Amino acid sequence: MERESATTYEPKRNSEIRVFESSDEMATDLAEYISQISEISVKERGYFAIALSGGPLVSFLGKLCEAPYNKTLDWSKWYIFWSDERAVAKNHADSNYKLTKEGFLAKVPIPNGHVYSINDNATVEDAATDYEFVIRQLVKVRTIGVSESTDCPKFDLILLDMGPDGHVASLFPNHPALELNDDWVTYITDSPQPPPERITFTLPVINSASNIAIVATGDDKVKAVNLAVSDGTEGPDIPASLPARMVHPTDGKLVWFLDKAAASSLEVENGEHHEY
């Protein structure tokens, strides 16, 4: 059946879109994707440095806590970071750390010393500075890789969850933080969504990762998904400063994980993986 609003979709270079019929299928495929990247990273570098986000994506990580992954993955080589955090206490309902701890980290044997949460006892400005400092130390000893083309950290995987407005991490549409080129981690005090104060990776860090996954679920994401993946030229209909649209891996690969609702305006065949 013809859909009036259908977008003809051609994936951009180094990107792939995966659309799933059910949450279970998405969780299973995401777990397989993460597990493969972690195995390759541990084999090639001796470590797996992964940055997490908040949002619905965390609920999909539960699959990694089940067989076979809970037994087969080399959890001792995992190093955990956050692409963004809200400036609240770690036991606050809005904390991305709390969400991830309860839904994932508490159920797998990752050493506590490998979990790099963002300081909730400092001002947002200091917490951002501290987090960047920690990442710089870990890049020096190569626990986190380094991108030869950008000199930024090269995380093995950055997992992002896109909000209905197209934001990823705590980078919001039209926000000046989108223009930062030299900082690795920054802070904002005016998030359009509560809580207002947040710490976030900058775009150069996100784009320098070896692998980036963006998860988007639900029909409130349809428009943002369409704008983010559309190949059209930016103009009145396609905003240039939509954060999810600005995710372009420099040397890595981007995979979108969409449910049917979020993908409903794209012309992709369900279940098919589209690769450029």
Ligand SMILES: O=C1O[C@H](COP(=O)(O)O)[C@@H](O)[C@H](O)[C@H]1O
């Ligand atoms: O504020 C945030 O939101 C996004 C996801 O948005 P949602 O509407 O899908 O919940 C999340 O990726 C980000 O880490 C978080 O801080």
